Amino acid sequence: MNNLGKLLCERLMIRVGGEIVYDNNGESLIEIYKDLWKMDTKRANMIEYGIMNENTRKLLSKDDSANQTAKTEGVYDLVMAKVYKEQKMKLGKILNDHGPYAPYDMKSRFEYTITLPKADKIMIAQANEKVEGYTLKNIHLEYETIENEELAERVNEGYETGRSLSYEHATLLKTTVWAKDATRFNESIDVPRESMRALVLLFRKRTVTDSEEYVYPNIEKVKVTIEGKPNAVYSQGLRYENFYDEAKRLFGIPNNTCNDDLSVRKFYRDKFALVVDLRAVDDSHTVGSGKKILGDNPGILLEITSDAMTEDILCNIFVLSDGLINISEKTLQGINY
Numbered sequence: 322m323n324n325l326g327k328l329l330c331e332r333l334m335i336r337v338g339g340e341i342v343y344d345n346n347g348e349s350l351i352e353i354y355k356d357l358w359k360m361d362t363k364r365a366n367m368i369e370y371g372i373m374n375e376n377t378r379k380l381l382s383k384d385d386s387a388n389q390t391a392k393t394e395g396v397y398d399l400v401m402a403k404v405y406k407e408q409k410m411k412l413g414k415i416l417n418d419h420g421p422y423a424p425y426d427m428k429s430r431f432e433y434t435i436t437l438p439k440a441d442k443i444m445i446a447q448a449n450e451k452v453e454g455y456t457l458k459n460i461h462l463e464y465e466t467i468e469n470e471e472l473a474e475r476v477n478e479g480y481e482t483g484r485s486l487s488y489e490h491a492t493l494l495k496t497t498v499w500a501k502d503a504t505r506f507n508e509s510i511d512v513p514r515e516s517m518r519a520l521v522l523l524f525r526k527r528t529v530t531d532s533e534e535y536v537y538p539n540i541e542k543v544k545v546t547i548e549g550k551p552n553a554v555y556s557q558g559l560r561y562e563n564f565y566d567e568a569k570r571l572f573g574i575p576n577n578t579c580n581d582d583l584s585v586r587k588f589y590r591d592k593f594a595l596v597v598d599l600r601a602v603d604d605s606h607t608v609g610s611g612k613k614i615l616g617d618n619p620g621i622l623l624e625i626t627s628d629a630m631t632e633d634i635l636c637n638i639f640v641l642s643d644g645l646i647n648i649s650e651k652t653l654q655g656i657n658y
Contacts, residue, residue: 440452485645520638571598608643
């Protein structure tokens with residue numbers, strides 16, 4: 322399946338000084354969706370991270386059905402499979418957004434724990450065969466270092482005197498089954514957050530054969546009630562003509578990296594996400610503009626109306642929040658999200 326670098330990280334847990342600051346068991350599901358909104362020119366240069374056409378994937382996996390003799394793209398697919406026979410997984414969430422990191426002498430170190438998926442979640446068996454498992458070989462870690470001692474010392478001092486690291490905290494709250502004959506669904510979100518940025522609902526078939534397929538479940542209208550207040554975000558409710566714009570505002574606009582090829586037609590066909598944007602501004606770099614949800618209130622209720630579907634589907638509900646890690650004297654001082 323496509324985007325192997327993200328597929329391999331089914332769950333990501335990040336600890337700082339032993340404390341969990343991030344834990345998302347739907348990491349691959351939402352990260353692959355985010356990558357769909359990247360510009361095609363950028364995606365075309367992400368072959369080393371597993372984003373490639375089907376024929377190149379077949380060549381890498383030594384699939385007998387791979388086309389090695391095509392006069393057009395086939396030749397280049399073979400070259401790409403040779404050049405990028407070693408695939409990469411990019412780590413460094415949180416740290417990547419805050420410049421160089423000085424790990425030496427840190428009392429509270431960053432620790433990344435990755436949970437790998439089962440074979441049938443990343444591979445499709447050839448005819449009359451069964452996917453039994455996979456092996457990762459020649460695993461090695463690549464990173465860049467600062468050779469300028471003065472700059473390295475300055476970075477080190479930042480963690481000594483005090484730094485605050487902001488990040489997007491994402492968690493898969495729950496996965497529910499939507500029956501094909503049902504036309505009304507109520508989904509409750511009752512987790513407290515200091516600054517909840519958005520709710521993202523991603524829909525998949527129960528049997529996945531395409532890692533980049535996100536189903537549109539014929540939703541017509543969504544009523545949002547927050548802490549007992551109806552129509553708290555959208556005065557007339559969120560309707561189907563708003564779905565694309567809301568997803569584009571959250572995933573496509575940041576850093577002006579919107580994929581213009583992800584058209585409205587493609588969005589509703591197989592790249593759909595139901596987004597309830599709770600930010601006061603649509604600037605991804607503005608921290609703390611989300612909705613504060615208290616733990617002693619009813620939380621958020623989504624009342625969703627849809628047409629009947631042809632099959633049961635899975636509804637994956639993600640909560641995106643603003644997170645903040647405070648470090649001083651090279652020790653974790655606090656976590657907020």
